[in-house]
Amino acid sequence: MIASGWHIAALQAGQAEALGALARHIWQKHYPGIISPAQIDYMLHQRYRAAVIRQQLGQPGSWWDVAQNDAALIGFAHYFLDTDPLRIKLDKLYVHPAWQRRGVGAALLGRVESEACRQGRTTLTLRTNKHNHIALAAYRKYGFIVMAEVLTEIGAGFVMDDYVLEKTLD
16 A cells, blocks of 8 residues: 555565564653553563564464565554454554554555455454553544453563453444
C-alpha cells in the first residue's frame, strides 16, 4: 500500500534493528506516566531485540508489517493467529509521534484486518494498558470494545494492567 509518501510492506529480517530503535523512540515518548521507565526498558528488552523479532518473522501464522517513508520506518504492526480458530491477535501497533493522525495506524490496522479475513478469522483481539487513554480512544474509534480486564505478571516485579479489546470483522 502506498499513501502520501509512505507505504506498508512486510518487515524484512534486515530491518529488525531499525524496528527496535523505532519502538524505543515511541515507547520513551509515549509510556512515561503510564508505566515506569524501568518497566519501559524491561519490556523493550523483552519484545524488541532484533533476535526476538527475527525469530517471530520465521513463525508460521505470525506477521510483522512496517510503514516506511524514504527507507525510514515510521510505524509497525505485529499480529498472529490465536489458538481460537476464529481470532487473530494484534500484539503490537505503533506509529512514530511525528506520523500519528496521518492515516498510518489506520492503514496498518486495515492490513491486519485484511489478513485476518484471508485467514478466515472473524474477530480481532488486542490488549492495551488501562491507562493508555490515547490508544483506547483510537481503538474505540475503529470499532473495538472492551471485553475484559487482565492483570499479568511479566517478570522482574512488573505487571501489565490491561483491557482486552475485540472487534468483529465483516
